[in-house]
Amino acid sequence: MNLTLKKAIQLAIPSLAIALSSSVAYGGNCTSAMIAKPVYHADTATVSLPLVEVLNHPSGTLNFVSAQLEQIPGQWSFVLKEWTQLGDDCAFINTPTPTFDFNTSELRLIGLQMEGNDGLQFYEANLKRNEKGQFVLNASGKTQGSYSGVVLDANRKPIRGATVSLNGVEAEKPTNGDGHFTVVGIGNDICQIMTVNATGFAPISMKVDIRFPDQKPCQD
Amino acid sequence: MSNHISKKLLVSGLLTALGASSGAFADTIELQGTLRDFSSSHPDFEGKVTGHKTGCVENTLGADGKPVMVENNKCAMTLLIDWYTDTETSQSMPFSITLEENKKGDAYAYTNNHFYPIDDELLGNEGRRHNFHFTYELHAQFTYQPGQEFRFQGDDGVWVFINNEQVVDIGGVNGAANRGVRLDSLGLNDGETYQFDLFGAERHTNNSKLDITMTLGVASEPDEEVGGVVITPLPKPELLKLATPTDGSQWHIPTGCTAPMLTFEGQAAMEAQPGPLDLVLVIDRSGSTEREGPQQGDRNPSVLEYEGIAANSLIDMLQSMDNVSRLALVSFSRDVTLESPLTDDWATLRNAVAGITIPKGGTNIAAAIDKALEALAEARPVAQKNILLITDGIPTLPFDSGMTQEKEDRIATLDAAYRAQNAEARIYPIVIQPIDYTRKLTTMPAVQAITGVPGTIGQLGIDNLDKLGEALTHLVLTDVTDVDVTNLTMAVTVAAEILLDGSFQAEVPMQAGDNELRISAYAGNPDNATVQTITVPVGSTPAAGGNALGCLSHDEGDGDGDNSNNGNNGDTGDNGDNDQNGEKGNKKVTICHIPPGNEDNPQSISVSENAVPAHLDHGDSLGACEESNQGNQGKGNQGKGGKGS
Numbered sequence: 001m002n003l004t005l006k007k008a009i010q011l012a013i014p015s016l017a018i019a020l021s022s023s024v025a026y027g028g029n030c031t032s033a034m035i036a037k038p039v040y041h042a043d044t045a046t047v048s049l050p051l052v053e054v055l056n057h058p059s060g061t062l063n064f065v066s067a068q069l070e071q072i073p074g075q076w077s078f079v080l081k082e083w084t085q086l087g088d089d090c091a092f093i094n095t096p097t098p099t100f101d102f103n104t105s106e107l108r109l110i111g112l113q114m115e116g117n118d119g120l121q122f123y124e125a126n127l128k129r130n131e132k133g134q135f136v137l138n139a140s141g142k143t144q145g146s147y148s149g150v151v152l153d154a155n156r157k158p159i160r161g162a163t164v165s166l167n168g169v170e171a172e173k174p175t176n177g178d179g180h181f182t183v184v185g186i187g188n189d190i191c192q193i194m195t196v197n198a199t200g201f202a203p204i205s206m207k208v209d210i211r212f213p214d215q216k217p218c219q220d
Numbered sequence: 221m222s223n224h225i226s227k228k229l230l231v232s233g234l235l236t237a238l239g240a241s242s243g244a245f246a247d248t249i250e251l252q253g254t255l256r257d258f259s260s261s262h263p264d265f266e267g268k269v270t271g272h273k274t275g276c277v278e279n280t281l282g283a284d285g286k287p288v289m290v291e292n293n294k295c296a297m298t299l300l301i302d303w304y305t306d307t308e309t310s311q312s313m314p315f316s317i318t319l320e321e322n323k324k325g326d327a328y329a330y331t332n333n334h335f336y337p338i339d340d341e342l343l344g345n346e347g348r349r350h351n352f353h354f355t356y357e358l359h360a361q362f363t364y365q366p367g368q369e370f371r372f373q374g375d376d377g378v379w380v381f382i383n384n385e386q387v388v389d390i391g392g393v394n395g396a397a398n399r400g401v402r403l404d405s406l407g408l409n410d411g412e413t414y415q416f417d418l419f420g421a422e423r424h425t426n427n428s429k430l431d432i433t434m435t436l437g438v439a440s441e442p443d444e445e446v447g448g449v450v451i452t453p454l455p456k457p458e459l460l461k462l463a464t465p466t467d468g469s470q471w472h473i474p475t476g477c478t479a480p481m482l483t484f485e486g487q488a489a490m491e492a493q494p495g496p497l498d499l500v501l502v503i504d505r506s507g508s509t510e511r512e513g514p515q516q517g518d519r520n521p522s523v524l525e526y527e528g529i530a531a532n533s534l535i536d537m538l539q540s541m542d543n544v545s546r547l548a549l550v551s552f553s554r555d556v557t558l559e560s561p562l563t564d565d566w567a568t569l570r571n572a573v574a575g576i577t578i579p580k581g582g583t584n585i586a587a588a589i590d591k592a593l594e595a596l597a598e599a600r601p602v603a604q605k606n607i608l609l610i611t612d613g614i615p616t617l618p619f620d621s622g623m624t625q626e627k628e629d630r631i632a633t634l635d636a637a638y639r640a641q642n643a644e645a646r647i648y649p650i651v652i653q654p655i656d657y658t659r660k661l662t663t664m665p666a667v668q669a670i671t672g673v674p675g676t677i678g679q680l681g682i683d684n685l686d687k688l689g690e691a692l693t694h695l696v697l698t699d700v701t702d703v704d705v706t707n708l709t710m711a712v713t714v715a716a717e718i719l720l721d722g723s724f725q726a727e728v729p730m731q732a733g734d735n736e737l738r739i740s741a742y743a744g745n746p747d748n749a750t751v752q753t754i755t756v757p758v759g760s761t762p763a764a765g766g767n768a769l770g771c772l773s774h775d776e777g778d779g780d781g782d783n784s785n786n787g788n789n790g791d792t793g794d795n796g797d798n799d800q801n802g803e804k805g806n807k808k809v810t811i812c813h814i815p816p817g818n819e820d821n822p823q824s825i826s827v828s829e830n831a832v833p834a835h836l837d838h839g840d841s842l843g844a845c846e847e848s849n850q851g852n853q854g855k856g857n858q859g860k861g862g863k864g865s
Contacts, residue, residue, distance in 0.1 A: 059273070165666045189627075201454060204449070
């Protein structure tokens, strides 16, 4: 069943099983931002955007930002609470990454995470900035969840060809030359069993909290 | 130089030069300077948000040691001369920040996401939550050592100069920006002291942030908590049971070849004393195993029948290898049956295999694993406990929703794998391509990984089922994926065939005289190999069962070194011209040679008649092998054999 974003938020707010931690917000460096997802925090009525690619900025110099949007009470509009410019050289592996286009004033949120009674849900959402500077929800739709990360050796060199799975769902491709992987269709469980196996290395399995990047262990 | 010494030197240098807190091993570094507070009425403060800009100050400092503004800049700066000078437009105070050593001891950092150091001080907050609109400058000297890196993050202006050269340029009114500089790129001299000047500003009533990190020039330990999954390489294997072969029965000349070949044997394992094997073979008899596999004779056996054939191959191998292995048999579909407990009664096991005949029902892999663990509860304490799991499906049970690929079934299967992990049992899946195989949802790779088995899982296409027995008997239970034997004297490398228990066998071309053999064993990564070298004399040792050199002398070599058993070696072309004289006149006899432990790979070879009895003793037969029975069929799915599908 496809819930609209609005309906999902309505369901999520009053009965959060586990409140999202405000620490989900990232910012300040590319490394943490590049594999983090945009998240709607029902408890604080904010959306954290760890990484947004800025398109067509008038100065041509603004490429990547992290930001926080704060919901206007009673509305499906948001205001920019704060933002941080990231390095120009952010190499992101959210595919595709959220974008804000100065030409169209549209903020496209890919893989927006929301937490409700039945775990995580993932949405695509389109917000359009109006003349007041508010970001107004324009369209939304449910989408497949995904989880990305990097596999490294003990010297923190990326490992190519590692196989990664979450709850038994394998990444479509082994890790690339940068060690990156993305598992698509990961389901809505917050805590998932992640396995990594690479030739010549001892395999590992761990339970990760998929709301977070960097393979944060589950707290359960 | 050790990390500790490097750190000590650098810290000492920093402390000396930066005027830091006391002690050569201080946990903190204090940077000192001046802070100036401005009113929002100043034309350079609380103006428009320009975004991040660069090039607003000159690349070098002015004669007064202050930044020099570029005219008509894009940073909305008009009176930079006010910013870092005491004038009537500002009030100033001494200012310092403290950098603290991080946990790893390889960097000092100051991080403040709410950088409001003069709230309610100097000109006051001007009615705002914080006292925005200020500048700060920090000056110091430092001792350069290779590997150092400084990183800065600030809002509305951070300019850093090292040795009077601008290395960080964060200009304009904007959100915090992050910039770093690797000092190695600046052409500094190791151990020399240089000037460090930082100028910053907070110009707008938005956020205020300041981060400074000074990384020491020491190698850091990997941080497993942040930024990626860190996995560790498998250790090097042990090479066991290697000996310099002197028994003539180990020599032969394959049909059509001129070079003598040595059947070189040994064992490779991760442990110096690998335990015996207690195995459970789990056979899928779900409805889908009724599918027909490739033709064999005049019919197409079903998947289940091929599983039975493979099971018998495994039993044959275990029986031939030694008498210390034991095997249990489990079959499963919706329900699970322990067909045989752990035993070395091979006849009983063959009967149990024959009794699994009716394919039907779903695929309850979780229950099958649990049943296998029940069987392994009887395992010997010293034994290696392994579950060899053949399936042609994905988990459809224990949650009977009537749908396939249910998440709950997959998770139940993974939970069963964790129970195996807790029982110190490893699971080696072999997956026959499922009917509805559209995605990588078999769950078996995760099952294998959870139980600590490295490498990819075994996979076979429905058309390759005749390889199932080979895949099963060549599972790498020891983690040793490869053993290469190189005759250094001839520059020929042969890939050995490795069996379940890590025992291996390689047919190595030899020549007269001393042959230096290098044996290299590794677990997936050739760069992490255990290497051992031995010398094998040919012709100098009288052989009980024959003399290969005599055979060589008897045949006139063609010089190309070509040999069907050579595996991945290149031609060397030198052995055929060998002019050594050995025993001549030995009558040669063609036999069908059954390599020990590799009965499915018979080879026609020509041996001295003196060697025939020894060969017949270990199961060889007179005459050439039937053509269809010859030749290697490639390895299974772990390691070099690749996928069969």
